[in-house]
Amino acid sequence: MPSVLQFPTKRLQPAYSRLMFVLGENQNTIAAAFYYRYVVKCEIREFFPDDGLIGQENHEITFKIAPNKEKKGVVDLSNVVKDYVTTDIQSHLNNYSIHKTQNIVDNLRTVIRVKLYIGKESTNSPLGAVTSDIANYAAYEYLIFNGCQQDKDGLEFNLDKYLLTTGVSTGENNFLTCFDHTVERKVRLTDYGTVAFVNGILGNYDGSTIITNIGGIFVKFYDSSGTIITGDGGASTTLDIENTANQAVNVQGDCIRFAGVAPKNLTDAGHTIPANTDYYEVYAYQENVAGNPANSQTYKYKIVGEDCKGHETIRLAFLNRVGAYDYYNFNKRSTRVTNIDSEMFTKNTGSWQKDTFSYETYEHKNTTLNVQAVETIECNTEYITELEAEGLEELFTSPRVLMYDDETKWQPVNITEKSYTKQRNVSDKLIQYIVSVEKSVAKRIQTN
Secondary structure, eight states: OOEEEEOOOSSEEEEESOOEEEEEOOHHHHHHSEEEEEEEEEEEEESOTTOTTSOOEEEEEEEEEOOOTTSOEEEETHHHHTTTOOOOSBOSSSSSBGGGOOSEEEOSSSEEEEEEEEEEEEESSTTSOOEEEOTTSOEEEEEEEEEEOOGGGOSSOOGGGGOOOSSOOTTOSOOSOSSOTTSOEEEOTTOOOEEEEEOEEEEOTTSOEEEEOOSEEEEEEEOTTSOBSSOOTTSTTSEEOOOOOOOBOOSHHHHEEEEEOSHHHHHHTTOOOOTTOSEEEEEEEOTTOTTOOBOSOOEEEEEOOSOTTOOOOEEEEEEOTTSSEEEEEEOSOOEEEEEEEEEEEEOOOSOTTSSSOOOOTTOOSEEEEEEEEEEEEEEEOOSBOHHHHHHHHHHHHOSOEEEEOSSSOEEEEEEOOOOOOOOOHHHHSSBOOEEEEEESSOBOOOOO
């Protein structure tokens, strides 16, 4: 029977990575057989399966691998699973955008469950019937999320930096965000936004166990002098968004969760932001531990108003490389331009089919047939830090960007920039970026 010689050891894996499996068989067995193939059956389960209101969809894909010159079968699972994974655009508990999440919700489609069965097929003679044997062989099960692993980082995804475990270490205990925890996130009281985090207990194939459970999320409010308004981390007046369950991850919905932490998410959920709040801090806390100490990095949200010069604030949400959303407010001068593409035709004017010829001055000779009108917005940042600039690289390269239009709606847009220049304080002194976005839906214009 085939054996699995190499495989990902962590059960939670990004879809866009090298999910490599190397299969092996006794070389004499392969030499004695005809048309030997390694067989992999892949079962993929989509959708959150434990919610009675939402169904699940299963896919089954079987593929065959010819032995290489070393008689091994080499499989990259990412070529299969990346076509089935995405990131949530809607909350599974309510019929609204994921960005309007209240409290904490499970993911709906950010994680899929994948189960592999490894087997073989062959025949004993050149003209014999090919038989397949897969049911009794090895099975491996993974949770695949819509994230990326860069080639420079090796084969195994470094999940450690996103595990919310006991104690907070430098460079670890992060939410699923591209911005460093020291970056100040500027938000208005009308803004929506979420954070995502890995949650649950996962047993891995290397014998290790991932425990990344939190008791909930604290939001602590401060005035302009830096004095806490609602008490310390253990006080009952500190906002506790919602507890999470201390449980093994049996379904993909538990594995990554979203929490609504922007001002409008908090107030929509019935929480109160004190009137004298200058900024607030968000962090996950440990479950069932006296005093509820933090087990995530602390993220600062600075409450700001509209620009004092009257510049429009453009708020963008974008899919980052770890399968969640980040947000950014461009609060300096922005320019909106509607690009117009017209189709013209020339028609004859006048009364050609009557007894006498005449024409009217209001008749069009060169006539517009169709008009395509697409709005483009040029967004400007203020002067930002180097760490803030590093996070913005993922906005430039993101495949999914949305613009908040201040009417509780998100409009899809595309980044039209063709390059990103990484700026550094040492060489560039003050860092500022200009980003052009184009609405993906054109304005409706009637035909003539």
